[in-house]
Amino acid sequence: MQSASEQKIKELEKANRILQKKLERSESLRLALEETNEKKEALFLKVIHELRESQKILEEQSRDLEQTLKKLQTMQSKLVESEKMSALGVLVAGIAHEINNPVNFIHGNITYAAQYAHDILELLQFYQNFYPNPSPSIVQKIEAIDLDFIKRDFIEILYSMQNGTQRISDIVRSLRTFSRLDEAEIKKVDINEGIDSTLMILKNRLKNRPNFPEITVIKEYGSLPLIECYAGKLNQVLMNIILNAIDALEQKLDSVSLESNLSLSSFTPAIKICTDLIDNWISIRIIDNGTGIEQEITQQIFNPFFTTKPVGKGTGLGLSISYQIIVESHNGQLKCNSIPGIGTEFEIMIPQQLI
Ligand SMILES: Nc1ncnc2c1ncn2[C@@H]1O[C@H](COP(=O)(O)OP(=O)(O)OP(=O)(O)O)[C@@H](O)[C@H]1O
Numbered sequence: 001m002q003s004a005s006e007q008k009i010k011e012l013e014k015a016n017r018i019l020q021k022k023l024e025r026s027e028s029l030r031l032a033l034e035e036t037n038e039k040k041e042a043l044f045l046k047v048i049h050e051l052r053e054s055q056k057i058l059e060e061q062s063r064d065l066e067q068t069l070k071k072l073q074t075m076q077s078k079l080v081e082s083e084k085m086s087a088l089g090v091l092v093a094g095i096a097h098e099i100n101n102p103v104n105f106i107h108g109n110i111t112y113a114a115q116y117a118h119d120i121l122e123l124l125q126f127y128q129n130f131y132p133n134p135s136p137s138i139v140q141k142i143e144a145i146d147l148d149f150i151k152r153d154f155i156e157i158l159y160s161m162q163n164g165t166q167r168i169s170d171i172v173r174s175l176r177t178f179s180r181l182d183e184a185e186i187k188k189v190d191i192n193e194g195i196d197s198t199l200m201i202l203k204n205r206l207k208n209r210p211n212f213p214e215i216t217v218i219k220e221y222g223s224l225p226l227i228e229c230y231a232g233k234l235n236q237v238l239m240n241i242i243l244n245a246i247d248a249l250e251q252k253l254d255s256v257s258l259e260s261n262l263s264l265s266s267f268t269p270a271i272k273i274c275t276d277l278i279d280n281w282i283s284i285r286i287i288d289n290g291t292g293i294e295q296e297i298t299q300q301i302f303n304p305f306f307t308t309k310p311v312g313k314g315t316g317l318g319l320s321i322s323y324q325i326i327v328e329s330h331n332g333q334l335k336c337n338s339i340p341g342i343g344t345e346f347e348i349m350i351p352q353q354l355i
């Protein structure tokens with residue numbers, strides 16, 4: 001017979017065994033859980049690592065894409081502009097060529113015509129000296145046609161015709177200088193002459209403007225040696241920068257005339273062009289007293305397709321192409337200084353000797 005206490009001990013031992021087993025089971029469960037947690041954590045870290053790697057690859061790819069896009073934009077702008085300029089060049093050269101022959105013909109013949117007129121008038125004088133008393137019908141005719149006036153005016157007319165054809169010849173020469181299609185690409189040229197030919201082409205935009213005062217052009221040309229450069233391309237840069245100056249002046253005139261008529265009369269739109277030779281560098285400065293450029297956009301003006309002009313007026317290519325021509329083709333520099341509301345200065349620097 002077991003005593004009650006022995007019975008109690010046995011029960012306690014049994015309960016203890018059960019508890020021990022439960023403990024062992026939960027311990028192995030805990031170990032299994034720990035193991036899966038570790039696995040999960042390792043998996044998690046691996047996934048994060050892979051994600052980081054693919055993010056890096058994506059970033060690289062998007063950088064590549066951005067660069068390709070920029071390259072494409074630059075190429076596109078070069079194509080558009082060179083297409084535009086070569087079309088303009090061909091047109092200008094064609095017109096110049098067509099006008100050149102007849103003008104030379106007229107200009108050359110006027111010299112003979114003036115000589116003949118001179119001879120005939122001399123002969124007339126000769127006759128008048130020999131026959132001081134002509135018949136009444138001749139006297140009547142002399143009075144009817146006002147021979148004295150004709151004698152004075154005839155030669156003057158011929159001289160002014162000669163001046164006119166000389167001017168046409170000058171314009172034609174400027175057109176040819178501007179288009180430079182008849183010359184090799186790199187050439188020694190007179191930069192001041194290039195500026196003059198560009199101004200001649202833009203004369204219509206500078207003068208004869210209804211409702212707008214004429215734009216004053218101030219030239220301060222230094223004496224420059226002949227410069228080896230891509231003359232046609234350089235003229236293209238000059239044209240882009242001068243056209244921008246004209247646009248800025250017109251825009252300022254528009255805003256000034258909106259304010260009041262009084263300030264319009266006190267504002268003289270002007271473009272100053274200075275050339276200089278400084279330490280083997282040619283400097284061309286084009287200064288206008290137009291709108292100026294706001295500080296926050298000065299960084300962007302050389303970017304392709306950046307424009308503040310209305311659609312259809314500006315493509316935003318002028319300055320980016322000019323920058324390429326000066327910096328890449330001529331190893332030069334193109335700088336811009338501007339004070340909003342006061343005006344803008346562009347400075348082109350090119351080495352005297354194309355390196
Ligand atoms: N002299 C200037 N005065 C004021 N703003 C200027 C001047 N020159 C350039 N800019 C500014 O720089 C921008 C870019 O000039 P850019 O010549 O490249 O293009 P655009 O004149 O707008 O168009 P495009 O020349 O292709 O017809 C202009 O839209 C204008 O805002």
Ligand SMILES: [Mg+2]
Pocket residue numbers: 240243244314317318319
């Ligand atoms: Mg422009």
